Amino acid sequence: MNFEQINLHLEAYKEHDQILDAAKYLIHSFDLEHENFAGFGFREELSPTSMLLTAEGELGGPQTVMIPRNLFDFDLNLVLNMVAHEMLHVRQKAPGQVVEDKNEREFQAYYEMLFHKVFPQVPEVSDFHKKFFGNKALEYYRRMGEGSDLQQKYAVEKTEVEQLINSLS
Structure with missing residues (x-):
């Protein structure tokens, strides 16, 4: 359909x-x-x-x-x-697959809204919303704690988000 x-x-x-x-x-x-x-x-x-x-x-x-x-x-x-x-x-x-940390859950979910890795069938949003969701992802990344294990775990994804935001500006 x-x-x-x-x-x-x-x-x-x-x-x-x-x-x-x-x-x-x-x-x-x-x-x-x-x-x-x-x-x-x-x-x-x-x-x-x-x-x-x-x-x-x-x-x-x-x-x-x-x-x-x-x-x-x-x-x-x-x-x-x-x-x-x-x-x-x-x-x-x-x-069996609980992501305990709220900041990690939110970062993953906003990242998904930008790159659709889990749900590739979901369409893209406007550039305005991509910027908004990208900034929300970065906000939750910051909340993980400066230099924390979680920040290190998502460093590559954070860079992808920053590059996307910069490409839209």
Whole structure:
């Protein structure tokens, strides 16, 4: 199924106020599903111009991805990247593969939004959003602690993020 057909299906779900079903359809269509995923739930909308998604649940336990009701009012490429970010958290918190450090989880997820190594089927976002996500990745990298083992572990990826940001400026 192509992107336009997927968008038409999402619009139909949205017209019938079936937002959770639309989100399930989206992760199925883009092969983002994972056995640690417990489903979607609603969270409060931030505003008509911004959105926040979260993966909620104990580390090592099933994760519920909380989405705003207005999720599908945004650009589909952006929505897909935001959902993929949370679905990466679902994997990071799965039994047997828990990434303990929040800064590491967030760095990995923002890195994924830029380079799509785990989810290559997810489309790219605008340069504006790439810069934003790149800067968020660098922020979490800084929070790992100057010269820490975690920073050393992700030094190559940090350089990739910096190069991408610089190429967009």
